[in-house]
Amino acid sequence: MWWAGSAAPMIAPDRGRPLNAADTRQRILMTAMELFWEKGYLSTSVADILSRSQVHSGSLYHFFPGKQDVLVGVLELYRDGIDEMLLAPNWEGVDDPIDKIFALLAGYRTHLIVTDCTYGCPIGSLALEIHEPDPVVRDLMAANFTGWSTAIAGCFNAAADRLPKGADRKALGEFVLTVMEGAVMQARTYRDIGYFDRNIAVLRDYITTLMATAKDDSFA
Amino acid sequence: MWWAGSAAPMIAPDRGRPLNAADTRQRILMTAMELFWEKGYLSTSVADILSRSQVHSGSLYHFFPGKQDVLVGVLELYRDGIDEMLLAPNWEGVDDPIDKIFALLAGYRTHLIVTDCTYGCPIGSLALEIHEPDPVVRDLMAANFTGWSTAIAGCFNAAADRLPKGADRKALGEFVLTVMEGAVMQARTYRDIGYFDRNIAVLRDYITTLMATAKDDSFA
DNA sequence: AGATGAGTTGATTGAACATTCAACCAAGCG
DNA sequence: CGCTTGGTTGAATGTTCAATCAACTCATCT
Numbered sequence: 001m002w003w004a005g006s007a008a009p010m011i012a013p014d015r016g017r018p019l020n021a022a023d024t025r026q027r028i029l030m031t032a033m034e035l036f037w038e039k040g041y042l043s044t045s046v047a048d049i050l051s052r053s054q055v056h057s058g059s060l061y062h063f064f065p066g067k068q069d070v071l072v073g074v075l076e077l078y079r080d081g082i083d084e085m086l087l088a089p090n091w092e093g094v095d096d097p098i099d100k101i102f103a104l105l106a107g108y109r110t111h112l113i114v115t116d117c118t119y120g121c122p123i124g125s126l127a128l129e130i131h132e133p134d135p136v137v138r139d140l141m142a143a144n145f146t147g148w149s150t151a152i153a154g155c156f157n158a159a160a161d162r163l164p165k166g167a168d169r170k171a172l173g174e175f176v177l178t179v180m181e182g183a184v185m186q187a188r189t190y191r192d193i194g195y196f197d198r199n200i201a202v203l204r205d206y207i208t209t210l211m212a213t214a215k216d217d218s219f220a
Numbered sequence: 221m222w223w224a225g226s227a228a229p230m231i232a233p234d235r236g237r238p239l240n241a242a243d244t245r246q247r248i249l250m251t252a253m254e255l256f257w258e259k260g261y262l263s264t265s266v267a268d269i270l271s272r273s274q275v276h277s278g279s280l281y282h283f284f285p286g287k288q289d290v291l292v293g294v295l296e297l298y299r300d301g302i303d304e305m306l307l308a309p310n311w312e313g314v315d316d317p318i319d320k321i322f323a324l325l326a327g328y329r330t331h332l333i334v335t336d337c338t339y340g341c342p343i344g345s346l347a348l349e350i351h352e353p354d355p356v357v358r359d360l361m362a363a364n365f366t367g368w369s370t371a372i373a374g375c376f377n378a379a380a381d382r383l384p385k386g387a388d389r390k391a392l393g394e395f396v397l398t399v400m401e402g403a404v405m406q407a408r409t410y411r412d413i414g415y416f417d418r419n420i421a422v423l424r425d426y427i428t429t430l431m432a433t434a435k436d437d438s439f440a
Numbered sequence: 441a442g443a444t445g446a447g448t449t450g451a452t453t454g455a456a457c458a459t460t461c462a463a464c465c466a467a468g469c470g
Numbered sequence: 471c472g473c474t475t476g477g478t479t480g481a482a483t484g485t486t487c488a489a490t491c492a493a494c495t496c497a498t499c500t
Contacts, residue, residue, distance in 0.1 A: 024477080040351045042262045046458055056479055057459075063477095067458065120348065127409045128340065128348040131260045142410050171418040178402025178419045185401055186394065189347045190362050198391040199398045206426045209433065244447080266488055276449055277489075283447095287488065 025063045027053045029077055032070045037122045040129050041071055068134060071126075075140035078123065082147045097158035098207065104152070105180060105200055109193065112184065117191045120184040123148075149173040164214045179203045245283045247273045249297055252290045257342045260349050261291055288354060291346075295360035298343065302367045317378035318427065324372070325400060325420055329413065332404065337411045340404040343368075369393040384434045399423045 031053035035044040046067055050057055064070050078085075090107040094100050111119060123144045130137065153173030156163060163169070183199035251273035255264040266287055270277055284290045298305075310327040314320050331339060343364045350357065373393030376383060383389070403419035 038351065040262075040349065042260075042349075043351060045456075047456080058461080058480075059478055061459065118352075124405060125348045125351070127405055128345045129260065129262075131258070131263060131345070132338075138409065138411070145406060145409060168418070168422075171422055174406065174415060175399075175419055175422040178406060179395075179398055180402070181405055182398025182400070182402040185344060185347055186365060186398060189358065189365060191358070195394060198388070199395055202388075202391055202395040206429075209426075209429050213429065265486075267486085278450075278491080279448055281489065 024055055024059050025073075028055055028060055028063065028070065029073045031055075033074045033077060033122075036071070036074060036126065037119060041126055042129060068137065072136055072140060075123075075126075075137065075144060079140060079143050079147060082144075082151070086148075087151055097155035098162070098211075100155050101152055101176060101207075102200070102204065105176075105203075108180060108184060109196055109200075112187050112193055112196060117187050117193060120188045121181055124181045124184065145177060149177040152176045162211045162214055164210060167210065167214075176203065244275055244279050245293075248275055248280055248283065248290065249293045251275075253294045253297060253342075256291070256294060256346065257339060261346055262349060288357065292356055292360060295343075295346075295357065295364060299360060299363050299367060302364070302371070306368075307371055317375035318382070318431075320375050321372055321396060321427075322420070322424065325396075325423075328400060328404060329416055329420075332407050332413055332416060337407050337413060340408045341401055344401045344404065365397060369397040372396045382431045382434055384430060387430065387434075396423065 028049060032044070032049050035048055035052065038044075039048070046057065046060065049055075049070065050060060060070070064073065086107075087104070090104045091100050094103045108121070123141055127141050127145075133141070149170075150173060153170045156167070156169035156172050160167075160169065179199055183196045186199065187193055187196035248269060252264070252269050255268055255272065258264075259268070266277065266280065269275075269290065270280060280290070284293065306327075307324070310324045311320050314323045328341070343361055347361050347365075353361070369390075370393060373390045376387070376389035376392050380387075380389065399419055403416045406419065407413055407416035
């Protein structure tokens with residue numbers, strides 16, 4: 001407006017307290033992680049992040065060139081934290097590699113239960129939500145998928161002696177990711193955990209059959 | 221603005237030609253279907269729909285109370301058109317029920333190929349994109365999933381004699397949907413059809429194994 | 441002929457949006 | 471002490487968005 005110049009800064013009550021360095025950056029990323037998970041990337045406004053994290057817009061734009069760069073930060077956090085944040089908590093006290101696979105899936109089941117089947121895999125949601133992703137974003141989503149399915153493939157490798165000789169264990173890791181994502185998608189859409197459970201049951205049947213086949217092979 | 225009243229209608233060049241009734245409604249829905257598929261629901265603006273369909277905002281809001289009602293119309297179109305639009309084209313000349321399953325999956329593969337692995341299942345994308353869907357929208361997405369997996373379950377039913385006696389064929393239908401959605405999600409994220417193919421190969425292995433098991437059973 | 445109402449027009453509205461910026465602050469250093 | 475540097479503040483900006491509406495047209499019915 002033409003009168004904008006007259007609305008000069010007035011009191012400046014308690015500005016500028018750079019308390020502790022990259023604390024703000026971390027708070028922004030944690031808040032954004034929460035919000036992207038709850039509402040998705042597109043439905044989360046910068047104002048949402050600002051109000052929940054108690055950070056002011058200038059501070060956010062001091063650390064991140066734009067909203068997408070916040071997303072990049074969140075995806076890096078997921079990628080770098082897969083072991084401590086996802087695998088370790090679900091694999092506590094679980095030794096058998098095949099049990100580990102289903103323990104991880106049980107973790108997703110728990111998340112569905114406590115959120116009344118409303119939330120899902122944050123990476124999967126982002127992957128389908130953003131239709132024309134920036135290459136940086138797309139690569140990070142792919143890296144997250146790779147981290148996940150590689151971990152499962154590692155379980156299959158650790159149980160290689162119980163699987164058929166020619167089994168493509170990398171493909172099996174990708175398959176478990178596929179089933180998890182599809183099962184979560186259906187449970188979420190129907191708001192019914194039964195869809196998740198039945199899908200996992202079929203997967204379990206397949207892996208059981210696979211191991212039974214391997215046993216037969218060893219006799220042949 | 222205060223001067224708005226003075227900007228009165230001037231010439232009214234060629235207004236009001238209600239050419240052919242619900243033609244406009246159909247054009248809106250078809251355009252919206254395209255756009256939601258290409259860019260998703262949230263990233264498609266009403267203005268996008270208007271400009272591509274050559275319809276004016278007033279006309280759109282004459283037929284639909286709001287943007288979400290356009291989505292409802294599109295989802296109804298998908299639900300009601302699953303046979304003619306999806307199944308029939310993919311099952312032309314395919315008789316064997318198990319072949320039908322993989323013919324349908326091959327259809328999704330073709331779509332991925334011709335779009336350079338950028339597009340995916342329109343329902344799956346919507347399901348993960350809209351985090352807090354209106355019950356009407358959610359029910360319609362669920363109905364679309366049910367239509368899909370029921371069709372596959374029908375294939376398994378038609379091939380029931382080749383499957384193990386106790387096989388849960390409804391659950392198998394849901395499982396095939398799960399694998400399709402997960403496989404499309406990965407192919408799209410990696411921009412690599414290999415992720416789709418490997419997932420379908422594993423699914424084929426499972427179903428083959430299932431049928432082999434059934435054959436063994438009959439000897440027992 | 442006159443009235444009716446389904447359908448059309450596009451400028452307009454107000455909210456929400458991502459982003460900017462001039463002013464400001466405090467710690468550390470020379 | 472003065473100056474730089476990294477951080478903070480929040481009002482302002484310009485755009486985009488879904489939605490509105492008074493004015494208008496024309497086929498159909500009475």
